[in-house]
Amino acid sequence: MAASMDAGSPAVSTTTALVVAALAVLLLGAPTASAARAFFVFGDSLVDNGNNNYLMTTARADAPPYGIDYPTHLPTGRFSNGLNIPDIISEYLGSEPALPYLSPNLRGENLLVGANFASAGVGILNDTGVQFVNIIRIAQQLQNFQAYQQKLAAYVGEDAARQRVSQALVLITLGGNDFVNNYYLVPFSARSQQFEIHDYVPYIISEYKKILARLYELGARRVVVTGTGMIGCVPAELAMHSLDGSCAPDLTRAADLFNPQLEQMLTELNSELGHDDVFLAANTNRASFDFMFNPQQYGFVTAKIACCGQGPYNGIGLCTPASNVCANRDVYAYWDAFHPTERANRIIVGNFMHGSTDHISPMNLSTVLAMDNRN
Template sequence: MGILLFVFRLFLVIKGIYGAPEVNQPRPFFVFGDSLVDNGNNNFLITPARADIFPYSIDSPSKLPTGRFFNGLNIPDIISSVFPCFFYTYMPCEHIGSEPVLPFLSLELHEEKLPLGANFASAGVGILNDTGFQFGEIIAMPLQLEYFKVYQQKLSSLVGEEKAKDIVNRALVLVSLGGNDFVNNYYLVPFSTRSLQYTLPEYVIYLVSEYRKILMKMYEMGVRRAILLGSRPLGCAPAEIAQHNELSGECSTDLQAAAELFEPQVDQMVKNLNAELGTEVFISASTRLMYFDMMNNPQAYGFVTSKSACCGQGAYNGLDFCNAYSNLCENRDELVFWDAFHPSERACRLIVEKIVNGTDDYMRPMNLTTIMYLDSRV
């Protein structure tokens, strides 16, 4: 109790001297990217890349499918929601202090909700426009940015141009891109068009250069603080283990090599881009390393396994989409993966803990706690 009291008093002193982030005012939040952050946009599209069937969202409050490719909340939900975390170890705090933002295509995104932000993500998309073509009607990145422009026009009509600009400038942005450019493009089939066009190192250089263009476009549209989720250990998803190494249970070496090339080059691109802009607009989140912590020693994080999915078919439950006829584990908290590609809600929470408080091994050049503190001083 003595230590707890000391930490509590230290927190009050620090808070009194330096101030604290404003958590009572919801911070606008925008989300772009793929299925790791899509919270329902694909429900409104003609595409097989949908998660609007049971048992997706089985652990959500309603128990009904929401369009998230998870058993419950996903990473942007957890970041944006108000929930107990620990600032300076023991003090409960808030992350962004807002409710989860709505999909841009949702009819519920009306005037009252517009200033809170919006989610533009779409399962299946990548950095490149041709990534995910097999999924039919998805919201590729140029269209996500076009929708962002439409959003800003609607917001300007509601609150005025200057206020709308301020909302966008103050917002936190989350971006998840890159994984599908390997899984659903370069390595989609043997001798794919992209693999014949580029060697893997050449393809990574091309991807990073195209990613930079997307980020610059976001900056031009008013984005001033964005967290970029990394590539994940792509070859270690249950789908890839089942497809490539069913007998050994080892990760796919090709996809692992791709992720290991891609993430450091994105980090360097972000560093160079921030230097060019003269401010730290873009933040690299090494989700690949965050996953590896859980996968290399799942028991240390309370998981039973990191190889098998909770919901699926075949070896490691890694075949096909999760559906009503799939195998379904009883305790979703015991597995790192919910389905063949996506983490469980509990794994998402552990990833968000690293986003919030992680060292520069995980978050470069700063974590979300630092972002919130610095931005509250402006």
């Protein structure tokens, strides 16, 4: 019979130490167990939260009064007076905003939160935004997503990294710049000479489908794809094209062509993948329409004049320290010539979370998150 061991023996002490060490590893070395769902963001200035701050480009929001209502009251690279759409979605997920991919702080436990790959000025097409020179085009954003996954795998292991990505929520916002900063940027642009608008839209939709298919190949399984807002009605376009406050007809037509074709493409892509809810179509145009024609219903005094800017509708040039700045950002739908205020962003995200299929289809985000939590 083996001799019994008393509590003070070296063997018991060693065993106790090993148990304590194992518990420490479980508690400290398994970060995926307690971390909120990861969140990844791709796209343009509507969702960029600071990547362009690290680039030599004119497409930046790194000076006051940007960030005037952000918690730090400092500019962060977000094209907003405060929080942008990804920030507000992160609140619903119960997590901190994902850091910009180019941030040196995107390492260690911060990798678990996700990453924001977006870059102001980009579009679906590689030639969109060439005037901004050094921006992260969408193909490079996807390559950065691959590199991120390698960093995550080095931190938590390949299986855990793969699971983290597959269970993540993804947001992608592209398309507006392909019209505003490409096709209609100048009269007789190269793209407008190459395509009539009714041919250009199916072309960029087909290119977008390739981008989304690649995103799926890289592991994304829950992807919110936003359409364009009412790009013909933003303060910049009103300032350039409107004498009476009516929306610019060419850009309005472009959005009216693009959004239904985008939704149809997402339905087809889901069908090809054999899952009807990988890609969710978020109708930001519907929210923009509501703001534009019923601003008082949402507590806005105007949806035509930007809070920050100069010239007609405050839509000329950039938002700078020399610009006019409204005293109460909560009663303006637009912060600058192109981008919504934080309060407008909150209404848009609220539609994503709780809206009907008029706002997001085939189901809203609250339904998706509840369904995924059950599985």
